[in-house]
Amino acid sequence: MTSASNNSLPQNNQSAIAAQPSYVVLPRDSELNGNRFEFVADFLKWKFNQISAEVWAERITQGKVHWQDGNLISATTPYVATKRVYYYREVExxxxxxxxxxxxxxxxxxxxxxxxxxxxxxxxxxxxxxxxxxxxxxxxxxxxxxxxxxxxxxxxxxxxxxxxxxxxxxxxxxxxDGNIDKRYQAVAKLTKQILSEYQQGELALPQHWTVKNRLKRGEPSFTMRVAEGEANTHSEISLVEIKGEYGLFELSPITGKMHQLRVHMQSLGMPLLDDKFYPELQPKSLDFVNPMQLLAKKLSYIDPVTNQALSFEVEGLSLP
Missing domain, CATH: 3.30.2350.10 (Pseudouridine synthase)
Known part of the structure; x- marks a missing residue:
């Protein structure tokens, strides 16, 4: 099993400003749900309201907000729909x-x-x-x-x-177009039924599942959940090795929704080992230990520019 157990390494937390700018396209009036802005600064304060108006004013004064051509935006720069405004993300x-x-x-x-x-x-x-x-x-x-x-x-x-x-x-x-082959590995605790069948010699490996269901945003919005309706996700999952109460799985996501493999493993009753989101959201932690046991192990495709067949693979996970 891969493990990021270097908890003794210094985390060196400090304030930071992005080296590369982010940008936002100024929406047309029809996209603003009735809001109107005379100045770019007013839009930024509305759009990114988690940042105080005072902080935005300070960033603009310091020359940290500009147009695509590099010209600075001031507190009274007029709002121009469809133009790009560049800014630099900052965290304390x-x-x-x-x-x-x-x-x-x-x-x-x-x-x-x-x-x-x-x-x-x-x-x-x-x-x-x-x-x-x-x-x-x-x-x-x-x-x-x-x-x-x-x-x-x-x-x-x-x-x-x-x-x-x-x-x-x-x-x-x-x-x-689905013209790329992605192969993952994962480790999860087995269901009691699978473990019992294996111990009694009633289950042969590999054991395979085709998982198709509909995923939509959960609560909170950075999670996903299975919902009623036509399937919009598809994964092929195989249990290939068992050790103790844990299984090693090979997974192929046919579609590419956010957290798809994590939710599909949960739907099988076997959430990924050390998954901090599923089945229950865990408190945030800055400890770099016990990484979630999911690995994008192999990637194969034909380069669309050079037409070269390429395949890459890294060392896999191991069972605890």
Whole structure:
């Protein structure tokens, strides 16, 4: 089993401002639900109301908000629908993730990376620069690095990144068309029935499930749940090894909804080992121990730009 047990490593929490700007497109009046804004500053205060008006005023005064061409936005810059406003995310304390990513492959249009547990792919929440995209941009010197697909912060494994905006859509299309093969591994505690059947010699491995159901946003909104209605998700899941009360699973997500494999394993009565969201949301923790046992182990595809057949695989999980 992979384990991020370096709890003694320094977390080095400190305030941080994003090295790369984020942006928001100013909506048209018809998209603002009756709201009207004379100035860009007023929109920002409304749109990002979790940040105080005083903080926005300070950021604008300090030159931290600008148009796409770099021209600064002041407190009285007029609102112009459809224009991009760039700003820099800031957090008072940013937790340092003490685990390193590893570049597996790079060509002129893409980079394949192994992402460790606990590291988010893109900025979010308490993470500004402690994310895979910023690290790879810094390592390679390529400011246009962007993910071709998602991988949860709590999931380790292989992820495909793109480097050129003009060819990015071709890599996105691989996933939209199902022309990429993703293989995962997971560890979970077995149901009593499966364990009993195995111990009595009534269950042969591998044991396979096809899981199709409808997933929608749960409560809180960063979770997912199974809902009534036509299926919008599909996973193929196989139990391939048993040790004690735990099983090693191989998983293939045919669709790519958020938290799909995690919720599908829960729906089988076997939530992933050390999953902090399912079946019950656990309190937030800054301890880098007991990572969720889900690994994006293998990625295979034909590069849409070079037409080269590519396949990448990393060392798998082990049972406790």
């Amino acid at each position: 304390f940013e937790t340092k993730v003490p685990f390193k990513e590893r570049i597996l492959f790079k060509n002129d249009h893409s980079i394949v990376v192994f992402k460790p547990h606990f590291l988010p792919v893109t900025p979010g929440g308490n993470y500004v620069n402690e994310c895979l995209i910023h690290r790879v941009r810094k390592t390679t010197g390529i400011d246009t690095v962007a993910p071709a697909h998602r991988l949860d912060k709590d999931t380790a494994g292989i992820i495909l990144l793109t480097t050129k905006p003009e060819t990015r859509h071709q890599y996105h299309q691989l996933f939209l």
